[in-house]
Amino acid sequence: MRTLGLAVVSLLAAAGAARADGSVTLRTVYYKETATRVEQPMLDSMFDVGTHGLLTAHLLVDAITSASAGSGAANAAAFTEHRYEGAAGYLHQLDHLRLGGDFKYSTESDYRSVYFGGRAELDLAQKNLVLAGGGGVSLDRVSAAAAQGPSMPTINCRPNESGSASDHCGLHVFSGFVSASQIVSRHGLVAVTYDIARLDGYQANPYRLVVTNTGFAPETHPDERLRQDVAVSARYYLPATETTLIGAYRFYFDNWDVHAHTPELRIVQQAGANVDASLRLRYYRQSKSFFFADRYDSTDPAMNNPAFKGNLTDDPKMSAFTGQTVEAKLGVLGDAFGAGGTWAGARFEGILEYVIQNNRFGNALVAQFAITLPFAY
């Protein structure tokens, strides 16, 4: 947290003669569910590079305190671990085309991820239609190093292959997307996005044990997953009341037989030039994966239902469940407090979110506070 604060001060102190614009956002998030609490301070920044470039970067720290066995806790004793993430991206404007690339690195005691990606955006019909596409590769490494027991367990990287036990396993993710956004009137626009991701490697939780009628067994998930979704959204602005209505719907499906429907509605109300408030309602419903069962017959995968194909899971995300989210947000510009100079354009934001979920994860509370400060350099 102190490092992030120093970075903000350094950026502001470096501001000299005004040649280009940028912004820096300091955000802190508090998350709480039944057995887990997360505090996440993060720093996001954007800088103009010349007249055609935009550089983005972020740093964050996750402080995760959990008593959940799925996080590695032993005997429900809470412990804290940290995750560090840094990322940078660059987008370059070439007439009607924008080309960009992203890099992201994330590390914690039992997980490391390196991501490389690229994207292209094309403006058509006087920027009434924007087409975009991109893809990336994530090279991840999983271990059970956060286990709080007397020793670090080994993992069966390929459970259906003998001799695949190791202290760490790999997971490669290849992802891509295409999207289109179309202006439909002076006050409305619609958008559609299609995502696809192929995951190859270890995808179970190395700490979680599955209860069967003959004892406990390590969780075993398939090592290949193909995930796809189609999302559509529409935004409409009502000038008379300065209200924006945003509707969205996503249909998700994968080859583990998980299908999910997610409709969402947001209402953003402007109150004068300096204040906006919004309300978000989200519904989520998913089916169970093909290998989920409330209780398995045996620790021996061959003795269970053949439809499970040797897999066992205790992951609530593999079950059928529904969830509802309610969120309220308030944004205020510094000008509302009579602040002058750069601080007049600073944005202060507070968010409160409550998630109701009818599975073992239970309900969750999220609170956020953020300050965005524009600057010139």
Place this chain on the structure above:
Amino acid sequence: MLWSHASVRAILIVLVVALAGPGCVVVRAHQREDLAKRAMTNDRDSGEARFGEHERGSREGAEGGTGQPGGGCGCN
């Protein structure tokens, strides 16, 4: 069968109506004052959107729909 033919048809219809339908409309730059408002362009900062994806990815079996990369944590 990952999803039914009816689902595929419904999504295709939505796509066609959403994109081909208004395709002939051209709103010129000087007419886009309302479209340029914060709520109409991007009402969520990147940090807010990123945490939301992270949170939902650790609690739900589905993810995506944002055109952005996910993953990157051992929150399975």
